[in-house]
Amino acid sequence: MSAAPHRVGILVFDGMKLLDMAGPAEVFTEANLSGANYRMSIVSTDGGDVRSSIGMRVPVDASAADAGRFDTILVAGGEVFPAHPVPESLAGAALHLADRASRIASICTGAFVLAAAGLLDGKRATTHWKHTRELALRYPATQVEPDAIFVRDQSTYSSAGVTAGIDLALALLEEDEGDGLTRTVARSLVVHMQRAGGQSQFSATLQGPAPRTALLRGVVDIVNADPAAEYTVTRLAAIAQVSPRHLTRLFHDELGTSPGRYVELIRFDKAKALLDTGMSVTDVAQYSGFGTSESLRRAFITHLAIPPSKYRGRFSPMSGTIKPAA
Known part of the structure; x- marks a missing residue:
């Protein structure tokens, strides 16, 4: 001291x-x-x-x-x-x-x-x-x-x-x-120990303009509601009832990113929120849609330059590990 x-x-x-x-x-x-x-x-x-x-x-x-x-x-x-x-x-x-x-x-x-x-x-x-x-x-x-x-x-x-x-x-x-x-x-x-300096000021779901078209808003809402589901460009295009090429063009025109990149950002936001609760890295990987701890680790290194274990260590959970309801 x-x-x-x-x-x-x-x-x-x-x-x-x-x-x-x-x-x-x-x-x-x-x-x-x-x-x-x-x-x-x-x-x-x-x-x-x-x-x-x-x-x-x-x-x-x-x-x-x-x-x-x-x-x-x-x-x-x-x-x-x-x-x-x-x-x-x-x-x-x-x-x-x-x-x-x-x-x-x-x-x-x-x-x-x-x-x-x-x-x-x-x-x-x-x-x-x-x-x-x-x-x-x-x-x-x-x-x-x-x-x-x-x-x-x-x-x-x-x-x-x-x-x-x-x-x-x-x-x-x-x-x-x-x-x-x-x-x-x-x-x-009663605050987090500290958010990493490089952490985003706001989540991916709040960045940039909202989709202009109802078609793309519907796709985005589905991904936000269940980030852990399996989303390929083909599946998202089927949900929107358009071709994969057309959907990709919509994502680029309206959101400035690709469908795959958008899904990763939503999952990344979900992963951060789950880590904040004290959930283990393994469980976070499963519930956020990354699947494996290694995939989650790569995402954190890419976006924050730190692994999820270190990100989790920057917080002081007020209770034990929390899992979402089934």
Whole structure:
């Protein structure tokens, strides 16, 4: 456990999302109950209190210039900056704090503040999926990863929307204090220990536009309802009462993928959900439609670069193994 205090500064501003500040702060506060030693300060550009996006006043401890040095800086997000330029004063405050910190991290659209300060130049980063395109257009020197929960590039971190800030805080806690204390904090807060940084911000069933035609919607609904069934292109075409070539063309035109790839993504989503419950890898392979543990392992390596056993190990199930009803 840490002996010396680990100073965490949270940079806030008018219109910031309250949960972007409160979620990570609760992680570090909870860690203190188990022996960690985090000291948190709320910082603004001029030391004045701010109002969150819900109108709640947030007391501030110090200005960026007077706050001193921190081990970790977190920059909150809010809807104001994807829609408007980041003020020079706020970007300057972020840069000033970063120059005196060991690591700096943005929560959600706080990435716009880091980018405006030049702190993401030449680095990989992410933000809320709704704003990744705007971030990439506005700051072309940043390599935006639109489908990540959080991204680390050297000592700079960025996270996706709202609750992803909790995932990032847990990852930072694990770096500082190790796996055991982080699991204790996750259990206490009743959250997953941490979602892998490369995990998708949303499931395959929610990505991209919905099928335009009723014919393809019917096929997709069948696959979503029972991912473990056997689906060849021929069988799916028979369900749709079209030729395999025509069905493949529909998938490419409307969903930007092939029928086989779509089925794999749905099964992959199902597998992740089952692993989250604590189910064994062998059972997950069966119930998700991959059939064998090796097929499931290959899918996880392809999509997340980690095997399913390691993915499962990142979570702390609250109960024993769960199997779906027959």
